Amino acid sequence: MHPWLSAFTAAGSAPIDGYVYPNEQNLLWSVLIVVYPYVTGLVAGAFIMASLVRVFKVHALAPAYRLALLTALAFLICAPLPLLLHLGHPERCLEVMMTPHFTSPMAMFGFVYAWYIMAVLLLELWFDYRRDFVVWSRTVPGWRGRLYRLLTVGVDDISPRAVHLDEKIGDAITIIGIPSAFLLHGYVGFIFGSVKANPWWGNVLMPIIFIFSAIVSGIALCVVLYYFLTWVRRQRVDDACVDEMGKFLFYALLLDACVEGLDWLHRLYSAEESIHVLKQLAAGKLFYSLLLGQVLLGTTLPLLMLGSTQVLRPIVPMWLRRRFYLLSALGIVSGVLAMRWNVVIGGQLFSKSLRGFTTYKMELHGQEGWLVAGLLMVLPYILLFVLIKLFLRPEHKALEPQPHPPAAVPATPHA
Amino acid sequence: MSRHLSRRSLLGLLGGAAGWLMARPTAQAAKAAVKNVLVRTGAPKDYDPFKHKWLMCFDIDRCIGCGLCVDACKNENHVPNAPTYFRTWIERYIIRKPKPGSGEARGEVIVDSPNGGRDGFPPSLVPREEILKAFFVPKLCNLCEHSPCVQVCPVGATFDTPDGAVLVDPNYCIGCGFCIQACPYGCRFLNPVTHTAEKCTLCYHRISRGLKPACVEVCPTQARIFGDLKNPVENDPIQEFIRKNKVQTLKPHLGTDPRVAYANMDKEVR
Numbered sequence: 001m002h003p004w005l006s007a008f009t010a011a012g013s014a015p016i017d018g019y020v021y022p023n024e025q026n027l028l029w030s031v032l033i034v035v036y037p038y039v040t041g042l043v044a045g046a047f048i049m050a051s052l053v054r055v056f057k058v059h060a061l062a063p064a065y066r067l068a069l070l071t072a073l074a075f076l077i078c079a080p081l082p083l084l085l086h087l088g089h090p091e092r093c094l095e096v097m098m099t100p101h102f103t104s105p106m107a108m109f110g111f112v113y114a115w116y117i118m119a120v121l122l123l124e125l126w127f128d129y130r131r132d133f134v135v136w137s138r139t140v141p142g143w144r145g146r147l148y149r150l151l152t153v154g155v156d157d158i159s160p161r162a163v164h165l166d167e168k169i170g171d172a173i174t175i176i177g178i179p180s181a182f183l184l185h186g187y188v189g190f191i192f193g194s195v196k197a198n199p200w201w202g203n204v205l206m207p208i209i210f211i212f213s214a215i216v217s218g219i220a221l222c223v224v225l226y227y228f229l230t231w232v233r234r235q236r237v238d239d240a241c242v243d244e245m246g247k248f249l250f251y252a253l254l255l256d257a258c259v260e261g262l263d264w265l266h267r268l269y270s271a272e273e274s275i276h277v278l279k280q281l282a283a284g285k286l287f288y289s290l291l292l293g294q295v296l297l298g299t300t301l302p303l304l305m306l307g308s309t310q311v312l313r314p315i316v317p318m319w320l321r322r323r324f325y326l327l328s329a330l331g332i333v334s335g336v337l338a339m340r341w342n343v344v345i346g347g348q349l350f351s352k353s354l355r356g357f358t359t360y361k362m363e364l365h366g367q368e369g370w371l372v373a374g375l376l377m378v379l380p381y382i383l384l385f386v387l388i389k390l391f392l393r394p395e396h397k398a399l400e401p402q403p404h405p406p407a408a409v410p411a412t413p414h415a
Numbered sequence: 416m417s418r419h420l421s422r423r424s425l426l427g428l429l430g431g432a433a434g435w436l437m438a439r440p441t442a443q444a445a446k447a448a449v450k451n452v453l454v455r456t457g458a459p460k461d462y463d464p465f466k467h468k469w470l471m472c473f474d475i476d477r478c479i480g481c482g483l484c485v486d487a488c489k490n491e492n493h494v495p496n497a498p499t500y501f502r503t504w505i506e507r508y509i510i511r512k513p514k515p516g517s518g519e520a521r522g523e524v525i526v527d528s529p530n531g532g533r534d535g536f537p538p539s540l541v542p543r544e545e546i547l548k549a550f551f552v553p554k555l556c557n558l559c560e561h562s563p564c565v566q567v568c569p570v571g572a573t574f575d576t577p578d579g580a581v582l583v584d585p586n587y588c589i590g591c592g593f594c595i596q597a598c599p600y601g602c603r604f605l606n607p608v609t610h611t612a613e614k615c616t617l618c619y620h621r622i623s624r625g626l627k628p629a630c631v632e633v634c635p636t637q638a639r640i641f642g643d644l645k646n647p648v649e650n651d652p653i654q655e656f657i658r659k660n661k662v663q664t665l666k667p668h669l670g671t672d673p674r675v676a677y678a679n680m681d682k683e684v685r
Contacts, residue, residue, distance in 0.1 A: 003553075019526035019528070021528075021554075021601030022498060022500075022501045022528055022531045022601075022602075023499065023501060023595075023601045023602065023603065023604040024497055024601050025498075025499045028595055028596065028605060029572070029590045029592060029596065030434075086591075087589050087590050088588070088590015088591070088592070088605060088609075088610030088611055089440055089588070089589050089590045089611065092570075092587070092589040092590075094587060095570040095587065096569050096570055096589065099570055099571060100568055100569065100570070101568050101571035103565075103658035104567045104568055104593065105567070106567065106569035106570040106591060106593050107569040107570070109569070167525055191574045193568075194567075195563075195596055195597055196563065196599070196670075197563060197596070197598060197667055197669065201596075210567050230477070256667050273599075291484065291547065316492055352599055352685075353526070353601070353685050354602070354685060355524075355685070356524055
C-alpha cells in the first residue's frame with residue numbers, strides 16, 4: 001500500500017523509514033491544523049473578492065458581493081474551532097489573549113482574529129446591510145422582522161444622506177479590511193514560515209504563498225457557491241459576473257503558481273542540506289497530495305482551463321466557459337486543501353535529523369480524527385446556509401444579473 | 416554631519432546608563448521573585464537561580480550506549496514509558512566502509528535508537544568487517560542561548576531560567592505544541608497524560624538541591640559532564656572538559672547557540 005493511502009487506515013504505531021528522532025515519531029499537528037489555515041484562507045480570499053466590488057469598483061461582480069461577505073463571516077466564525085479542539089488544554093485558551101508572549105507569532109492570533117471579525121467583517125456587513133435592516137424590520141413580519149429590528153440597533157435613519165454615509169464608511173472599512181485580510185492569512189503563513197527548525201516550513205516566501213493561495217481559494221469558493229445558489233434557486237447565472245470571477249481567478253492563480261514555483265526553484269537551486277529529504281518527501285509520501293492534488297488538479301488543469309477562457313475567448317463559447325469556471329474552481333478548492341495538507345502534514349512526515357520519514361495515521365473518530373475534521377469542514381456551510389436564509393433570500397434578488405456600467409463589462413476579448 | 420554632544424546631554428546619558436545598570440538587577444530579582452511565587456520549578460524556596468549557571472557536555476568517545484541514563488531519566492522524571500517520549504536518548508551511528516573503487520571516504524550511514532537506547536543496543540546488522548566506525552551520541556535539550564522554543568511559546572509557559580535551564584510550567588502550558596515544532600533537536604514532546612509540553616529540566620528538582628541530574632549520576636563512563644559555571648570546584652570537570660577538548664554544538668547554522676557541547680563529534684551527527 002502506498003504510504004499516503006495508509007493515512008486512511010486505523011491508528012496504530014507509525015511505520016518509520018530511516019531514522020527519526022524518537023519524540024517525532026507521532027505527528028503532533030494533526031488534520032485539524034490542516035483545516036485551520038484552509039478555513040482562514042477561504043475567509044481572506046472571499047473578503048478580497050468582496051473588496052473587488054467595493055473598492056476596486058468591479059461592478060460585474062456585484063451579484064456575488066454579499067454572498068462573498070457572508071461566506072467570509074460563516075468561515076471566520078468557525079476558524080478558531082480546529083485550533084481550540086487541538087489544544088492540549090482548551091480551557092486555558094484565553095491565556096493567549098490575557099498573557100500573550102509577544103515574541104510568539106501564535107500569541108497574535110487572538111488579536112488578529114478579534115480585529116478582523118469585530119473591526120472589519122461585522123462592521124462592513126452592518127454598514128452594507130443597515131438600510132436593508134431598517135426596510136425589512138418594517139416589512140417582514142414575525143421573528144425575522146424582530147431580528148432585523150434588533151440588528152438595526154435602533155438606527156433607523158435611511159435618508160439618502162445617511163445611506164451615502166454608510167457607503168463611505170463601508171468603503172473605508174474595506175480599505176482597512178484588505179491589509180487586514182492579508183494580515184489574517186499572512187500571519188498564519190508566518191507561523192509556519194518562522195519555524196527555522198523545519199526546512200519544509202522555514203521559508204520567507206511562506207506568508208506570501210499563504211496569502212495568494214488564500215485569495216485563489218476564496219474566489220474559487222465564491223464561484224462554486226454562486227453557481228450552486230443560482231442552480232438551487234433556478235436563477236440565471238450572470239455571465240458577466242462569472243466571466244469576471246474567472247478572470248480574477250486566473251490571474252490570482254497565475255501569481256500563486258509563480259510564487260510557489262519560485263519557492264521550488266529556489267530550493268532546488270540553492271540545494272541546501274535538506275534538499276534530498278524534501279525531494280524524497282515530494283516524490284514519495286506527498287506524491288498524491290502534492291503532485292496530483294496540488295500541482296495537477298489544483299493548479300495546472302485550472303490554469304489551462306481558465307487560461308483558455310482568457311486567451312482564446314473568441315473561440316471558447318459561453319456554455320463551455322461556464323463549465324470551465326466551475327470545474328477550475330472545484331479543482332482549486334480541492335487543490336488548496338491538498339496544499340494545506342502538504343504544508344502541515346508534509347512538514348512533520350520527515351525527521352529534523354533529515355534521515356528518515358514517519359507516517360501519519362489518522363483515526364476515524366476521536367478528537368483529531370476524520371469525523372471531527374469533516375464536521376469542522378461542513379460546519380461553515382451549515383452556518384452559511386442559515387446566513388443565506390436570513391440575509392440573502394430569493395426575494396432580495398441579490399444574485400440576479402444587474403445592469404452594469406458599460407466600462408465594467410469587457411467587450412473585447414482579453415489578450 | 417557633525418553632532419555636538421553637550422556636557423548636559425552627556426551627563427544625562429551617563430546618568431541614564433548608570434540608572435539602567437542599577438535598576439536592571441533589581442528588575443531581574445523582582446522578576447525572579449514573582450516567578451518564584453507563581454511558577455513551580457521544583458526548586459526549594461531558598462534556591463537562588465542567579466548564583467548558578469548549569470551546563471552539561473558530552474564526550475562521545477566515552478559513551479558505550481548502555482542506556483542507563485535513559486532509564487534513570489524515565490524513572491526519575493516519570494516520563495511516559497512508550498518508546499516515543501524521551502527527555503534524553505542515545506543514538507547509534509554506524510558508518511560503513513566505502514565500496515572499493517567508489518572514491519568515497521565513507522559509506523552508508525545507519526542511525527538507530529531502539530526504545531531511545533533505554534535497553535542498550537542489539538548487535539549491529541552490519542557485519543563488523545564492513546564497519547568503518549561506529550559510535551553513540553547521547554541527546555537531550557541543548558540549553559540554547561536563543562531558544563526557539565521559548566521564543567514561540569504563545570503564553571510564556573516555557574522560559575529560560577537565570578541558571579541556564581529551560582523549563583516548562585505545566586500549570587500554564589496550553590498544549591499547542593508550537594515549541595515542539597520549533598525545537599530543531601527533537602527534544603520536546605507532548606506528555607500524553609498531562610497534555611502539556613515536556614522536556615529535559617536538567618533534573619531541576621535535583622540540581623537546585625546540590626545533586627547531579629539522574630542521567631549524570633548513573634553514567635558509568637563519565638560521558639556526561641555536568642557542572643556549575645559560576646561555582647567551579649577544584650579541577651572542575653566542565654572547565655577541564657572545555658580546556659582539553661575541541662568541542663562542537665549541534666546545528667550551529669540555525670543560530671540557536673546551543674550551550675550543550677560535544678567532544679569528538681562526527682560530521683554525520685545532526
